[in-house]
Amino acid sequence: MQSYSLFAPAKINLHLEIIGDRPDGYHELVMVMQSVALGDVIDIRANGKEEIRVFCQNPQVPLDNTNLAYKAVQLMQKNYPTQASNFGGVDIHIEKNIPVCAGLAGGSTNAAAVLVGINLLWGLGLTQPELRDLATYLGSDVPFCIAGGSAIATGRGEQIEPLPHLDNIWVILAKYSNISVSTPWAYKTYREEFHDLYIQDSHGVSQRTHAVHSGELVRAIAHKDSKQIGKLLYNDLQKSVLPEYPEVKNLIDQFKSQNVLGAMMSGSGPTVFALCKNQEQANQIKNTISKEINDPNLEMWVTKMCSHGIITTQHK
Numbered sequence: 001m002q003s004y005s006l007f008a009p010a011k012i013n014l015h016l017e018i019i020g021d022r023p024d025g026y027h028e029l030v031m032v033m034q035s036v037a038l039g040d041v042i043d044i045r046a047n048g049k050e051e052i053r054v055f056c057q058n059p060q061v062p063l064d065n066t067n068l069a070y071k072a073v074q075l076m077q078k079n080y081p082t083q084a085s086n087f088g089g090v091d092i093h094i095e096k097n098i099p100v101c102a103g104l105a106g107g108s109t110n111a112a113a114v115l116v117g118i119n120l121l122w123g124l125g126l127t128q129p130e131l132r133d134l135a136t137y138l139g140s141d142v143p144f145c146i147a148g149g150s151a152i153a154t155g156r157g158e159q160i161e162p163l164p165h166l167d168n169i170w171v172i173l174a175k176y177s178n179i180s181v182s183t184p185w186a187y188k189t190y191r192e193e194f195h196d197l198y199i200q201d202s203h204g205v206s207q208r209t210h211a212v213h214s215g216e217l218v219r220a221i222a223h224k225d226s227k228q229i230g231k232l233l234y235n236d237l238q239k240s241v242l243p244e245y246p247e248v249k250n251l252i253d254q255f256k257s258q259n260v261l262g263a264m265m266s267g268s269g270p271t272v273f274a275l276c277k278n279q280e281q282a283n284q285i286k287n288t289i290s291k292e293i294n295d296p297n298l299e300m301w302v303t304k305m306c307s308h309g310i311i312t313t314q315h316k
Contacts (some may be wrong), residue, residue: 003121005314008113008146009035009306010104010264011141012171012273015217016235018190019208020198026140026156027187028205030212032163032221033141035148036171038303040110041095041313044117051089058096066109068138069094075137075139076118083122090118099299101180103267105141112145116310119313132160136172148309150221154209163218165307169226170282174251174289175271178297181241186268188239189240222301230262231273241269248272254292258285279304 015032022028046055052073054063065071069092072144077084090116096104115134119126126134128147135142140157152164199205212218220228242249251272255263261275276282282302290300 002230003043003316004117005310005316006042006044006113007039007311007313008109008145009039009309010098010106010109010173011035011074011144011148012173012271013235014221014233015212016267017208017212018187018194018198018236019205020200021191022156022193024156027191028199028244029140029154029157031153031157031208032212032217033144033153034150034166035145035229035306035309036173036303037306038098038104038173038301040106040113042110042113042117043091043093043095044114044121045055045091046087046121047089047091049089053089053091054090054094054095055304056094058094058100060098060100061094062161062243068107068142069114071138072111072114073118075134076115076122076193079134080122080124082229083124087122090121094208099173099175099177099271102175102264102271103183103269104271105145105267106243108139108141109145111138111311112141115142116146116312120315121187132158137200144309145187146309149307150191150305152213152218161213164222166221166223166229166305167307168224168305169229170276170279170302170304172255172260172276172282172286172289173266173271173301173303174255174274174275175299176247176251176295176297177249177299179245179270181245181269183268186237189244190237191241194236226275226277230260233262233275235264235266237268238265241265245270251289251293251298254289255285258288259284
């Protein structure tokens with residue numbers, strides 16, 4: 001039986017702007033997304049049975065059809081029934097290193113890895129754009145996670161345009177294990193509070209999207225200007241999440257007091273990330289914050305930006 005092992009990086013949002021409503025009920029977004037080197041390892045193999053089986057060492061991860069990795073297999077079976085019949089079911093082993101319910105696209109990157117893995121396992125020969133098209137059926141972050149790196153994501157997140165790669169900036173990720181934020185709740189709350197500010201016409205949406213494309217953050221990324229990138233971090237969802245979760249706001253403030261390049265909540269949270277000049281500074285600040293806050297529920301990781309999404313690490 002063939003098997004593949006894939007590395008699935010987490011992502012952070014350097015820019016998350018809610019522009020308006022879409023006819024499909026989602027929000028019109030413009031985001032600058034970035035992969036980081038903290039990631040899960042996904043092993044996938046045909047199991048000679050007719051079932052999909054998911055295994056994970058983290059008890060918080062569902063093992064049934066509510067798991068996006070499971071749904072990714074179902075999607076491939078539906079679209080490629082002949083190959084699905086020939087190969088049968090699959091076993092998916094998830095080594096979970098990305099914190100769960102953290103705004104880091106942990107479930108989405110697992111699903112992206114499964115799409116890439118089944119493409120290899122079944123010999124489908126799908127291109128990256130074809131995999132991204134399939135990924136749109138699974139969730140807004142999944143298309144980005146296929147290729148990863150640095151990119152602008154528009155629409156509801158499924159329209160991806162690559163940016164020059166960033167891999168020279170170190171990142172501290174911090175999350176309270178006892179706090180989780182519902183993404184639907186965060187967007188719903190934002191809509192209730194700020195719907196009057198939404199752009200209603202397609203021309204206005206296009207103009208706002210173009211403004212980000214040609215804006216200061218994208219220029220800073222092109223020049224790999226880490227100081228300017230840190231100054232230009234932006235996330236609309238902080239407006240609805242931080243008032244409800246003061247611990248998350250305090251964590252951002254604590255990082256900013258340590259002379260980091262910038263600090264912000266990622267996605268719908270509750271993970272906070274801080275950008276640092278180098279690994280030494282990142283480790284030093286991590287230790288300082290850990291001592292100052294002194295909360296056993298606060299978990300932190302030091303990682304760095306990376307220039308790739310899903311990569312195959314082993315083939316047996």
